[in-house]
Amino acid sequence: MKTHLLFISGPEIFVIILIVVMLFGAKRIPEIARGLGKGMRQIKDATNDIKNEINETAKNQGIDTEFAKDIKKSVEDVKDNIDDFTGPIKRSL
Structure with missing residues (x-):
């Protein structure tokens, strides 16, 4: 399963980092x-x-x-109840 940070994939993050290094230089990145x-x-x-x-x-x-x-407590209780109910269904799929 692939996760995305703000809809940005790994290669796109790499390109952004490369551009930042080229624009600001490696010495200024910690300061930024x-x-x-x-x-x-x-x-x-x-x-x-x-x-x-x-x-x-x-x-x-x-x-x-x-x-x-x-x-908030009521919502959490409902979530727990739903998880208890749907747990066996998810496992059977």
């Missing part, structure tokens, strides 16, 4: 990767800050946020 890593980290931190702010505001206004956890 560090910059991308820092940027992704800042985005993740900002997302977490927004989530925390929303939760704090909801708690301060007396809004119950536990319903989302209850819904």
Whole structure:
């Protein structure tokens, strides 16, 4: 089974890497990767800050946020039940 990352196959990834090396040079690639890593980290931190702010505001206004956890647990239970039901069918195929 072949897996694709963002619909890109192995040879296409190789060509992209080759182009990046040709454009920026091998010495600058670690610097670029560090910059991308820092940027992704800042985005993740900002997302977490927004989530925390929303939760704090909801708690301060007396809004119950536990319903989302209850819904998630119910969905997981349904998934488990479906897996239990379809497991024998999948194995027989």
